[in-house]
Amino acid sequence: MFNTILNIVKDSFKAVDFEITSEMNVNVLQNEFKKNFGLSLRIYEVGTGFAPGTKKLSDINQVQTNKNGFSIKATWKIKDVSEKFSNVYNLKVKVADINDEHLIPNDLTLGAAARGEYTKPKLKSAK
Secondary structure, eight states, X not given: XXXXXXXXXXXXXXXXXXXXXXXXXXXXXXXXXXXXXXXXXXXXXXXXXXXXXXXXXGGSSSSOOOOOOXXXXXXXXXXXXXXXXXXXXXXXXXEEOTTSOSBOOTTSBHHHHHTTOSOOOOOOOOO
């Protein structure tokens, strides 16, 4: 229980300065996200799959986006991160592990996911 409380306190102070703006390039955002949280951020472009790394967030879906930025905290649940990107920038994002192999369950916080506090799906063995 003490570790749980300690993790919540640590998560409250992690990545305080991680500000996202509509003028960020996809690759810059993904690199900063990985550096701050130890997780991968998948950003999708409607109809084409993954958004190109050289595009700005404001250019992805060719929709007028909110110019205001926002900060992400380690205490946010994965579903809250997805909803924030959708509401502010009309973007679909998903959070995956650091190697971008497994999606993180929506009910976990970024901090818990960064600490690996979830069960990864088992990979199918080759026959």
